[in-house]
Amino acid sequence: MTTTGISxxxxxxxxxxxxxxxxxxxxxxxxxxxxxxxRFFLDYPGWPSPSGYRVxxxxxxxxxxxxxxxxxxQPGRVDGNFHTADPPEHTRLRKLVSRAFTFRAMSRQRQFIxxxxxxxxxxxxxxGRMDLVTDFSALLPGRVTAKLLGVDYxxxxxxxxxxxAIKASxxxxxxxxxxxxxxxxxxxxxxxxxxxxxxFLAELIRRSIDHDGDDIVSVLLRAQDGDxxxxxxxxxxxxxxxxxxxxxxxxxxxxxxxxxxxxxxxVFARIAADASLIANTVEEALRYEGAxxxxxxxxxxxxxxxxxxxxxxxxxxxxxxxxxxxPRAFESPDVFDIDRPNAKDHLAFGRGIHRCLGxxxxxxxxxxxxxxxxxxxxxxxxxxxxxxHRYNRWPGxxxxxxxxxxxxx
Numbered sequence: 118m119t120t121t122g123i124s125x126x127x128x129x130x131x132x133x134x135x136x137x138x139x140x141x142x143x144x145x146x147x148x149x150x151x152x153x154x155x156r157f158f159l160d161y162p163g164w165p166s167p168s169g170y171r172v173x174x175x176x177x178x179x180x181x182x183x184x185x186x187x188x189x190x191q192p193g194r195v196d197g198n199f200h201t202a203d204p205p206e207h208t209r210l211r212k213l214v215s216r217a218f219t220f221r222a223m224s225r226q227r228q229f230i231x232x233x234x235x236x237x238x239x240x241x242x243x244x245g246r247m248d249l250v251t252d253f254s255a256l257l258p259g260r261v262t263a264k265l266l267g268v269d270y271x272x273x274x275x276x277x278x279x280x281x282a283i284k285a286s287x288x289x290x291x292x293x294x295x296x297x298x299x300x301x302x303x304x305x306x307x308x309x310x311x312x313x314x315x316x317f318l319a320e321l322i323r324r325s326i327d328h329d330g331d332d333i334v335s336v337l338l339r340a341q342d343g344d345x346x347x348x349x350x351x352x353x354x355x356x357x358x359x360x361x362x363x364x365x366x367x368x369x370x371x372x373x374x375x376x377x378x379x380x381x382x383x384v385f386a387r388i389a390a391d392a393s394l395i396a397n398t399v400e401e402a403l404r405y406e407g408a409x410x411x412x413x414x415x416x417x418x419x420x421x422x423x424x425x426x427x428x429x430x431x432x433x434x435x436x437x438x439x440x441x442x443x444p445r446a447f448e449s450p451d452v453f454d455i456d457r458p459n460a461k462d463h464l465a466f467g468r469g470i471h472r473c474l475g476x477x478x479x480x481x482x483x484x485x486x487x488x489x490x491x492x493x494x495x496x497x498x499x500x501x502x503x504x505x506h507r508y509n510r511w512p513g514x515x516x517x518x519x520x521x522x523x524x525x526x
Contacts, residue, residue: 133157139167148507151410152451155439163425170413170432171425174439176446176464178423182414182435183469191471192415192432207470213347214355217336218474226261227481233260234489242493245523246500249490250514254371257486258364261478266321266356267332275317276360282310284365284508311357318356322349333359359475366408367479369513371486372503374402376517377453378491379499384455389491399483400460403441405453407465409473410438411510437464438512494521 133141133153141147141154158164158174166172173179182189190203202210237256241247255277263270325334337352347355378385378398388394416431427433441463442450454460466473473479490497503517 142166145507148512149505151438151512152442155436155442158436158439159443162423163427166434170434171427172434172436173422174436174443175423176440176443179435179437179440179464180468182422182433183412183464183467183471186470188417188420189414189433190417192413204470209342209345210347210351211470211474213340213342213345213351214337215474216340217333218478226265226478227485229264230257230261230481230485231489233257233264234485235493236260238489238493242521243523246518246520249375249517249519250368250372251516253490254375254486255364255368257371258367258482261482262360262364265333265359267325267328267330267334268321276314276364279310279314280361280364282306283314283361284511314357314360315353318353319349321356322352365511365513366473367482369511370403370408370479370483372514372517373406373408373512374399374483374487375490375519376499376503376514377402377405378487379497379519381453384453385491387455388487392488392492394455395484395487395491397457397460398455399480399487400463401453401455401457403465403483404447404457404460404463405441406512407438407441407463408511408513409465409467410512411436412467412471437467440464494519496520496522 133156138154138157147154155174158172162173162175162178164172173182186203186207191201193201234257237253237260241252247253259276260270262276321334322338325332325338328335329339334352334356337347337355340347378388384398388398412435414433414435416427416429416433418429420427441447444450446462447457447459466476466479497519498521499518500520501516501518503514506513506515
């Protein structure tokens with residue numbers, strides 16, 4: 118019987134076998150600690166899951182799939198959405214959309230992100246305690262996104278409720294067939310939330326047509342390549358992507374990074390004493406436990422990956438989170454090492470033509486958030502064990518109560 122195991126920082130080792138892997142994937146323990154399953158996937162490339170997906174996790178295999186859109190296409194096409202499109206449509210859409218997401222444009226947001234982080238901390242600092250998830254990591258990306266869209270902060274509260282419903286439908290990796298009744302309920306709520314979100318964004322586009330501003334909606338409306346421009350539907354799909362990716366993943370990654378640091382007081386102390394370490398620490402956190410764990414692809418022509426022959430039409434699940442722990446790519450991959458020289462090689466933002474368009478904005482937010490939280494809250498510590506949410510495709514925390522030494526207390 119084939120087995121695989123992985124040692125965790127607490128010294129425990131979970132061993133999975135070919136016969137137990139399926140049951141493990143259906144347990145809450147998988148959401149809490151997916152890495153035993155990831156080790157199994159690393160050992161068995163192309164593992165056929167019960168849901169019909171072939172699972173690939175080795176770094177070179179995942180990287181090769183992501184870099185070859187001619188062979189591995191997007192399985193769920195949505196018209197107007199460049200993220201689900203394949204070339205040549207993807208090439209056209211991304212070229213136009215990228216006008217609003219250049220490195221220079223995202224870097225110009227740094228001062229505003231800093232002001233938002235300071236504003237949030239000034240509001241909460243006197244209390245001496247907060248839930249880092251709901252009081253900071255969810256609010257920072259929300260307020261930054263509001264500014265990018267040119268709308269009021271208060272709209273963020275509506276986005277959060279809509280996006281939570283959508284996340285419930287799309288945030289779980291379905292290795293096993295979900296309960297049909299539960300899936301139907303969750304999908305219906307997500308469809309209603311998506312309709313509300315689309316209506317809000319459609320009205321925002323309508324109001325922006327005659328507004329020559331520097332917000333993202335205005336930039337997208339002006340984007341042209343010769344005689345080509347984006348349709349209202351294509352702009353709307355782009356904004357939906359911005360809300361989902363910009364809020365879910367960045368919010369989750371801020372909290373996850375701080376959890377990793379607070380669990381390691383010596384590392385936290387090093388960063389507090391030397392802010393120049395923060396940038397690589399953020400990259401190592403993205404590698405060690407990134408907010409995107411898996412992507413899907415469709416095989417478009419017969420091919421061999423990792424010694425496994427695949428046929429046209431097969432569905433693939435590529436596990437970025439496992440690839441980031443592949444010992445072939447990263448030495449001692451289960452060690453959180455802020456000095457790791459190749460930490461930035463991670464696949465947390467994907468790779469190839471579908472690499473996250475907002476990666477640089479996310480990096481700005483993460484670096485600023487960590488710098489402010491480490492530097493502005495003396496004695497920061499957890500007061501209770503953080504609680505994870507159930508979405509294993511975009512892992513993160515539901516709550517993370519923390520406290521610090523408030524002035525005058």
